[in-house]
Amino acid sequence: MAILKDKKVVIIGDRDGIPGPAIAACVESAGGEVVFSSTECFV
Amino acid sequence: MNAVIKGASYILAHVPGMVIHNGSTQITERIVNPESEYLKQLPEHLRSYTQAVEYWPNQVYIGNKTPGELAEVEFPYYDKPLAGADRYGKFGEIMPEEEFLLLMQCADVFDVLLLEKGFVAAHKDALAADPIITEDIVARIKEGADQADIERFVNEEHAEGLYAGGKLVGCVKRAHDIDVNLNAEVMHENLVNKASNTLALLYAVRNAGIEKDDVEYVIDCSEEACGDMNQRGGGNFAKAAAEIAGLSHATGSDTRGFCAGPSHAVVEAAALVKAGAYKTVAVTGGGCTAKLGMNGKDHVKKGLPALEDCLGGFCVILSANDGVSPEVNLDILGRHTVGTGSAPQNVIGSLVADPLERNGLKITDIDKYSPEMQNPDITKPAGAGDVPQANYKMIAALAVKRGELEKKDLATFASKHGLVGFAPTQGHIPSGVPYIGFAREDIMAGRIKNAMIIGKGSLFLGRMTNLFDGVSFVIQANTAGDSEEGGVSESKVRSMIADAMKEFAAVLMAKE
Amino acid sequence: MDLENQRRVKEFAEKYGPENVVVVLGASEGEAAGLAAETVTAGDPTFAGPLTGVQLGLTVYHVCEPEIKEEFDPDVYEDQISMMEMVLDVDDIVNEMSAIRDEYCKYL
Numbered sequence: 001m002a003i004l005k006d007k008k009v010v011i012i013g014d015r016d017g018i019p020g021p022a023i024a025a026c027v028e029s030a031g032g033e034v035v036f037s038s039t040e041c042f043v
Numbered sequence: 044m045n046a047v048i049k050g051a052s053y054i055l056a057h058v059p060g061m062v063i064h065n066g067s068t069q070i071t072e073r074i075v076n077p078e079s080e081y082l083k084q085l086p087e088h089l090r091s092y093t094q095a096v097e098y099w100p101n102q103v104y105i106g107n108k109t110p111g112e113l114a115e116v117e118f119p120y121y122d123k124p125l126a127g128a129d130r131y132g133k134f135g136e137i138m139p140e141e142e143f144l145l146l147m148q149c150a151d152v153f154d155v156l157l158l159e160k161g162f163v164a165a166h167k168d169a170l171a172a173d174p175i176i177t178e179d180i181v182a183r184i185k186e187g188a189d190q191a192d193i194e195r196f197v198n199e200e201h202a203e204g205l206y207a208g209g210k211l212v213g214c215v216k217r218a219h220d221i222d223v224n225l226n227a228e229v230m231h232e233n234l235v236n237k238a239s240n241t242l243a244l245l246y247a248v249r250n251a252g253i254e255k256d257d258v259e260y261v262i263d264c265s266e267e268a269c270g271d272m273n274q275r276g277g278g279n280f281a282k283a284a285a286e287i288a289g290l291s292h293a294t295g296s297d298t299r300g301f302c303a304g305p306s307h308a309v310v311e312a313a314a315l316v317k318a319g320a321y322k323t324v325a326v327t328g329g330g331c332t333a334k335l336g337m338n339g340k341d342h343v344k345k346g347l348p349a350l351e352d353c354l355g356g357f358c359v360i361l362s363a364n365d366g367v368s369p370e371v372n373l374d375i376l377g378r379h380t381v382g383t384g385s386a387p388q389n390v391i392g393s394l395v396a397d398p399l400e401r402n403g404l405k406i407t408d409i410d411k412y413s414p415e416m417q418n419p420d421i422t423k424p425a426g427a428g429d430v431p432q433a434n435y436k437m438i439a440a441l442a443v444k445r446g447e448l449e450k451k452d453l454a455t456f457a458s459k460h461g462l463v464g465f466a467p468t469q470g471h472i473p474s475g476v477p478y479i480g481f482a483r484e485d486i487m488a489g490r491i492k493n494a495m496i497i498g499k500g501s502l503f504l505g506r507m508t509n510l511f512d513g514v515s516f517v518i519q520a521n522t523a524g525d526s527e528e529g530g531v532s533e534s535k536v537r538s539m540i541a542d543a544m545k546e547f548a549a550v551l552m553a554k555e
Numbered sequence: 556m557d558l559e560n561q562r563r564v565k566e567f568a569e570k571y572g573p574e575n576v577v578v579v580l581g582a583s584e585g586e587a588a589g590l591a592a593e594t595v596t597a598g599d600p601t602f603a604g605p606l607t608g609v610q611l612g613l614t615v616y617h618v619c620e621p622e623i624k625e626e627f628d629p630d631v632y633e634d635q636i637s638m639m640e641m642v643l644d645v646d647d648i649v650n651e652m653s654a655i656r657d658e659y660c661k662y663l
Contacts, residue, residue: 426590436641
């Protein structure tokens with residue numbers, strides 16, 4: 001069973017890893033519904 | 044002619060008292076978890092002033108050691124003190140908290156900062172003995188207040204306490220009863236920024252070998268906001284600090300862009316100088332109280348010292364081309380645009396590969412890259428990794444992708460074209476600019492021919508946009524003497540054009 | 556994890572049902588990824604945020620993990636993320652994430 005398809009997806013990106021919008025583009029391509037996308041910053 | 048880097052300064056202030064009372068991590072913890080183990084343990088993890096001075100990355104920041112020497116030190120750095128290290132370095136100094144509180148008092152022109160009389164008397168001479176602190180600044184020191192008044196302001200009037208050696212020695216009062224933009228916390232944060240900015244300006248003028256009156260414009264690129272409820276970010280920390288530093292002939296303004304602010308500001312300053320609007324411009328950034336102890340929970344949990352105990356400041360002086368100093372090449376500007384997106388390869392492409400390609404250069408044509416120079420001693424235990432190394436890996440990966448670097452050279456790219464991180468996690472302070480002082484020296488000594496400074500900013504933290512930001516520029520050896528070595532100077536081009544025009548005119552006349 | 560982000564995660568789990576929510580992370584290190592994963596499954600290990608003591612057990616992956624990567628459009632992944640595989644320690648991230656999922660995820 002697919003992990004992302006038709007799921008409500010919460011994205012916690014990282015400024016020095018992968019930022020939220022880049023993850024969101026991937027998740028949408030897999031049929032997930034992005035309900036929240038944020039990017040954290042530790043520096 | 045391109046503007047030149049005339050000099051740079053880098054200063055720290057060791058403020059353990061502010062780590063506890065003013066760092067946002069600690070403020071948040073006191074609200075959500077006032078009895079937490081972390082708050083109880085933190086004081087035992089604070090470093091002494093001597094420990095902060097003997098800390099390798101701090102010694103690199105103020106210029107007593109080089110990033111190259113730090114690269115030879117075995118990681119981690121916190122347990123390898125540099126015994127007998129000096130408070131003063133060629134770029135600046137590490138000021139103790141007591142003296143910094145007095146400097147904040149000097150920076151306060153609205154009598155919102157009170158220091159206890161005995162405290163002022165005990166430490167006034169120490170600040171006056173600092174060679175960079177001029178008499179006009181010492182003259183601003185006030186006699187001080189009674190302890191009872193300070194306690195009353197803290198306990199009854201929402202004043203922000205000032206601490207040294209664990210004792211209440213003063214306070215910053217609110218500057219307005221209702222306006223939150225002028226409350227004690229904000230006034231404290233802004234006075235810290237102003238005082239550290241002032242110190243950076245003083246050292247930069249000295250290091251550039253210019254007079255205070257030579258500075259015509261100051262750009263502050265910190266991340267604080269000053270204003271009141273009708274203009275919350277009204278600004279001009281630049282002019283406020285320039286006043287205390289005694290730069291009477293300077294005007295100024297603030298530039299903001301989160302951590303990318305300093306790089307934006309240097310580009311603006313270089314453009315102002317190149318355009319002839321101002322002959323000498325200072326780009327300055329002060330310290331940030333909120334980020335003190337930002338990753339303290341991880342440091343304490345892992346038994347490390349609370350390494351984020353210093354405020355940082357820097358200043359770069361740009362001036363009209365002197366024929367000697369390294370230049371800012373405004374033809375090679377990296378820009379993260381609205382359309383660039385946030386994919387890491389696009390970000391680094393827009394900042395590194397694209398501007399070089401536009402100028403016919405390859406990634407390997409730049410000798411040193413200075414991206415975000417956060418000290419990994421601080422970031423690695425906090426799970427944020429080694430930020431400069433991650434940037435070098437990205438740049439190298441991009442170079443391989445573009446066929447400009449052999450895959451086998453991927454691993455050595457960072458040591459050849461990179462630096463180890465040595466700057467405190469003070470937001471804008473580590474962002475590209477900490478290397479400018481060394482870059483100037485390295486280029487003038489012929490050790491490298493150029494360097495790219497890269498600033499990045501997390502605009503999304505302000506909840507106004509999801510966009511990322513970044514800007515880069517290249518510093519290169521002075522080109523004024525190139526004409527003698529076969530290059531073409533501006534005056535040579537002018538005379539060639541004039542000759543061509545004459546010939547053209549002669550041809551036209553002959554036809555008639 | 557940022558306190559505001561914890562609050563939002565909690566709200567979404569309540570609104571849509573925890574079995575319908577998937578959390579995708581972009582952390583730069585295995586340890587940080589593990590801590591974030593722990594936060595949305597077993598509760599905030601730093602005892603600071605709204606998820607302290609809240610065992611949501613949400614399904615959580617790092618964006619570079621193979622199971623989730625194979626669901627993405629390969630071209631989109633190539634454009635947005637692929638280069639970071641050369642930068643991140645993906646094996647370490649996978650190890651940390653799998654350990655947390657095996658222990659705390661309730662909806663796999």
